[in-house]
Amino acid sequence: MQKILLVDDEPDILEILSYNLEKSDYLTFTAESGLEAIELAKKETPDLIVLDVMMPNMDGIETCIELRSLPELSNAIIVFLSARNEDYSLIAGLDAGADDYITKPINPRVFVKKVETLLKRKGDRENEVTIPTKSIGNLIIDSEKYLVFKGEQKIEFSKKKFELLALLASKPGKVFTRDEILTQIWSDDVIVNDRTIDVHIRKIREQLGDDYIKTIKGVGYKFSA
Amino acid sequence: MQKILLVDDEPDILEILSYNLEKSDYLTFTAESGLEAIELAKKETPDLIVLDVMMPNMDGIETCIELRSLPELSNAIIVFLSARNEDYSLIAGLDAGADDYITKPINPRVFVKKVETLLKRKGDRENEVTIPTKSIGNLIIDSEKYLVFKGEQKIEFSKKKFELLALLASKPGKVFTRDEILTQIWSDDVIVNDRTIDVHIRKIREQLGDDYIKTIKGVGYKFSA
DNA sequence: TGAATATTTAACATTGCGTTAACATGGTCG
DNA sequence: CGACCATGTTAACGCAATGTTAAATATTCA
Numbered sequence: 183m184q185k186i187l188l189v190d191d192e193p194d195i196l197e198i199l200s201y202n203l204e205k206s207d208y209l210t211f212t213a214e215s216g217l218e219a220i221e222l223a224k225k226e227t228p229d230l231i232v233l234d235v236m237m238p239n240m241d242g243i244e245t246c247i248e249l250r251s252l253p254e255l256s257n258a259i260i261v262f263l264s265a266r267n268e269d270y271s272l273i274a275g276l277d278a279g280a281d282d283y284i285t286k287p288i289n290p291r292v293f294v295k296k297v298e299t300l301l302k303r304k305g306d307r308e309n310e311v312t313i314p315t316k317s318i319g320n321l322i323i324d325s326e327k328y329l330v331f332k333g334e335q336k337i338e339f340s341k342k343k344f345e346l347l348a349l350l351a352s353k354p355g356k357v358f359t360r361d362e363i364l365t366q367i368w369s370d371d372v373i374v375n376d377r378t379i380d381v382h383i384r385k386i387r388e389q390l391g392d393d394y395i396k397t398i399k400g401v402g403y404k405f406s407a
Numbered sequence: 408m409q410k411i412l413l414v415d416d417e418p419d420i421l422e423i424l425s426y427n428l429e430k431s432d433y434l435t436f437t438a439e440s441g442l443e444a445i446e447l448a449k450k451e452t453p454d455l456i457v458l459d460v461m462m463p464n465m466d467g468i469e470t471c472i473e474l475r476s477l478p479e480l481s482n483a484i485i486v487f488l489s490a491r492n493e494d495y496s497l498i499a500g501l502d503a504g505a506d507d508y509i510t511k512p513i514n515p516r517v518f519v520k521k522v523e524t525l526l527k528r529k530g531d532r533e534n535e536v537t538i539p540t541k542s543i544g545n546l547i548i549d550s551e552k553y554l555v556f557k558g559e560q561k562i563e564f565s566k567k568k569f570e571l572l573a574l575l576a577s578k579p580g581k582v583f584t585r586d587e588i589l590t591q592i593w594s595d596d597v598i599v600n601d602r603t604i605d606v607h608i609r610k611i612r613e614q615l616g617d618d619y620i621k622t623i624k625g626v627g628y629k630f631s632a
Numbered sequence: 633t634g635a636a637t638a639t640t641t642a643a644c645a646t647t648g649c650g651t652t653a654a655c656a657t658g659g660t661c662g
Numbered sequence: 663c664g665a666c667c668a669t670g671t672t673a674a675c676g677c678a679a680t681g682t683t684a685a686a687t688a689t690t691c692a
Binding site for chain 4: 376377380381383384397399400
């Protein structure tokens with residue numbers, strides 16, 4: 183269960199946000215000041231922190247800087263709440279280490295959706311072991327954006343296809359056996375049909391051309407530029 | 408302590424990046440032009456160079472090409488800064504020898520994280536030892552890539568042939584009897600024709616030349632350089 | 633929820649590797 | 663010297679591995 187810390191000097195807002203998040207099965211904590219927020223954050227190490235920019239005494243930006251300096255929170259996501267058009271606070275906020283911002287007035291459903299997206303992205307990022315961007319021959323493989331450029335041409339791959347391509351391209355020339363591919367891209371225990379890999383290879387070749395992935399019969403596949 | 412060179416024509420950006428990196432214990436240098444960057448790079452041999460694409464006079468891409476031509480910087484990582492959606496400059500940048508790119512606007516925390524990842528990867532790469540490669544005489548046998556190089560010439564073998572060659576080459580000089588070969592490359596129980604091994608040997612000799620595998624009549628085969 | 637998209641399965645086609653068979657060569661005995 | 667046995671050589675064949683396609687199923691997103 184994921185923990186979310188909400189920080190705002192107005193109890194009403196805390197309540198609305200808290201209510202909506204709990205309804206979606208998040209565990210929430212609330213703080214009405216920066217100092218209180220830091221205490222709670224240390225104690226609970228939330229996955230996500232929502233910070234109002236405008237608060238008396240210690241404002242959101244200062245709080246954010248403090249929070250970011252705590253090593254146990256280096257993986258937490260920090261989101262600012264700010265009134266629309268407070269451009270400056272927005273920029274300052276991102277500089278202070280925030281990951282995103284939400285403008286008031288808050289639509290609770292949009293808010294929950296955004297939280298979900300951010301936490302999902304966080305999960306993805308933590309599991310990711312791929313190399314961000316790799317250039318091989320005339321291909322550029324961007325694992326962050328899930329994009330491949332072939333020369334000037336931008337080619338979009340779906341997840342599995344992209345993962346497969348990125349795996350093969352991670353060691354150009356190396357022959358990956360079907361077993362290796364299965365354990366790396368599918369989880370160890372899932373059993374998929376023999377032809378599944380072939381079909382994905384086929385579709386990658388369809389999009390990319392036949393010259394990049396080579397079959398080594400009886401062994402597996404390899405990438406070559 | 409790792410050195411990072413930051414190159415941008417806007418002092419503000421240099422300052423933000425520098426500040427955030429120093430906070431994370433990197434040693435930074437800054438340059439406001441391509442020429443200045445090259446001077447500094449020569450002097451300091453940074454581990455990583457961050458280059459803005461758009462700069463007056465010498466732009467990031469030109470600078471990158473220059474930097475890459477310096478032998479002392481062959482191990483440096485070069486990262487581009489570009490405005491989002493400047494697809495072309497991205498491609499040109501990676502073609503010019505850059506390793507990755509970061510789009511503006513920059514989120515300092517994401518930026519520092521990315522720098523960490525890139526430098527970590529660099530460390531990994533430098534420590535990497537590619538074991539499964541064996542070099543004998545003028546042959547290089549790469550079991551990961553299923554390839555044999557004879558001098559500069561790349562020779563591809565099919566599975567059985569490769570396995571056979573790799574087996575013989577695993578102990579140069581040792582004579583492998585037919586029985587040994589059979590149990591190692593074929594499974595214990597399969598019964599294959601007497602000529603099968605010979606035929607494979609023949610085909611290997613055809614591809615490699617006759618000087619590597621020697622027949623010991625009445626005994627078996629051995630590899631010799 | 634349903635439409636759109638992605639992934640997997642299933643059924644069938646194709647291919648190329650490994651094997652075999654048939655024959656050639658060559659070296660070693662009596 | 664010539665019979666014999668081990669190995670060399672060649673080409674053709676069969677089958678397992680892979681390719682291909684379409685349809686079924688799962689997933690995503692509005």
